[in-house]
Amino acid sequence: MGKMTLIMLPLLLIIASPANGFYLPGVAPRDFQLGETLxxxxxxxxxxxxxxxxxxxxxRYCKPQNIRNGAENLGEVLRGDRIENSVYNFNMKVPQSCKIACRVNLDASAAKNFKKKIDEDYRVNMILDNLPIAVVWQTTDESKQIIYERGFRVGFKTTASGSQNQKYLIFNHLSFKVKYHPDPDANTARVVGFEVFPQSINHKYEKWEENNTKLTTCMPSTQTKRGTLDPQEIDKDKEIVFTYDVSFESSDIRWASRWDTYLLMKDDQIHWFSIINSLMIVLFLSGIVALIMMRTLYKDIVKYNQLDQEEVMDETGWKLVHADVFRPPNNYSLLCVYVGTGVQVLGMSFVTIIFAMLGFLSPSNRGGLMTVMVFLWVFMGLFAGYSSSYMYKMFKGSEWMKIPLKTAVMFPSVLFTTFFILNGLIWGEKSSGAVPFGTMIALVLLWFGISVPLVFLGSFLGQKTPSSDDPAKTNKFPRPIPPQPWYIHPVFAMLFGGVLPYGAVFIELFFILTSVWLNQFYYIFGFLFLAFVILIITCAEITIVLCYIQLCCEDYRWWWRAYLTSGASALYLFSYSILYFCTKLEITQLVSGILYFGYMFIISYVFFILTGTIGFCSCLWFVRKIYSSVKID
Structure with a gap:
């Protein structure tokens, strides 16, 4: 085990590290000439x-004369990104000091909006050459660690001494710092960093002139004492002057590695240790389980093949239910639909993680991950239709047209209905996160225009594919099931069977939730791929073990049990989302809480279908394998 760790660790480092140009950037590098507009x-x-x-x-921020919306992909729209131009324009390597952006007179409504957004801790996000703006902080402990925070706060609140009235102060002065990597040969530079230091300054002036206003708070004598200037308060009928500084700093950071600073915001040692430790433990346990199963099964198969039929009747074990183990379960058409949908989710997840691990879906490519997931889901409908129809043919079903129709409509209907309700709540809050009506129509067209036809095409191919015969014939009348021990109860099997797959990916789920709900970047897709492989192995093994125990107790109703055993890990995921909501988030609004649990329900439902399908397919292979290995008269 130690040698294996030493061999695999360098590979893990290469796979998981985003540094040294590992990420393929979302845009091509751009060289800026001296004085060129940024x-x-x-x-x-x-x-x-x-x-x-x-x-x-x-x-009520400063607006340019013409607001232009940037090119948005489907993922950006679904994430609520709205990229627009601004009044902040720089010239490369040309510093500026206290330049006026605009002045704004607040009415009661505008002042109320500013105060509400400060209470709700809103942050302003800006972009320069595809780099997000960041506020740089240094910890006060001994490590003196540099921390980058995406965006800057709208403002802050303060309470005067001896008074209970709170004052709302706005950050109206922005000190930008642009880091660049120079190219002396071509006399050009590339942007490799974008930082800001926000301040609140109550600007004063003697006379306002449109293009030549002199601010007394921006004189050389006051620039070194800005921390002592009066802050800008927010209230109705207040006039606010927005200003900014620009400085440029040469950096040794190369363009291919410029995202490293944004991605490596925190100490990842705990993350690395937890993932590698989890990987080693799960692999070790998987080896033990596999060894036990192989030795036990080998002895069973040898014993059954040596015994005569009369001796077998006096024995107990999984061979006694050979005439019932392949009996179609209740509501097998629904099981076929769920398995087909699970194959669709599995294919989408696997290809998406591969693309992300190779760097095509790095955080620099805004919305790329969501866009790829949507389109992969649509095109994986071919495999969903094939899988569900092939299983339905294995059960010798007769209602062929209902299977592809249910596969194409049932699961997406649940997602679309939930998403439509949540989108209505977002729209009611006048949030930019609400998906526009045109985008909703585009999603419906992708669903019915591409996904549904592909499901029917896959179903046609599944019907034409010859299905393999069962290793044992099924009796006309079902065999009585003897009383079962308490540990075979379905609820106990689900609770026990779901905890191991969930525990195998718990660490990655924590970081994924943090990136989704706490506005952090998730970038170690190499570890996510390893966790995904571990999830597949653990789902398969725990389902096979519990199925084997169930068959040894002469209970042949394994079809749905196999799906629910590993799929129960979704219960742990949703339970953890409740704990995460109570301990990590500060959501107090009803609408925000509904959105959180609505989206976590979707994630948990998808996780249930994914893990349930993995467990069922593994169990199906196992059952067919063991019954084809013994002589059955």
């Missing part, structure tokens, strides 16, 4: 307290 784009206002994004210009 355009800052604005993105959504986001908050981890509400989980409701808003358009940047929802607040």
């Amino acid at each position: 355009e800052v784009k604005v993105n959504k206002l986001s908050s981890t307290k509400t989980q409701l994004p808003y358009d940047y210009y929802f607040l």
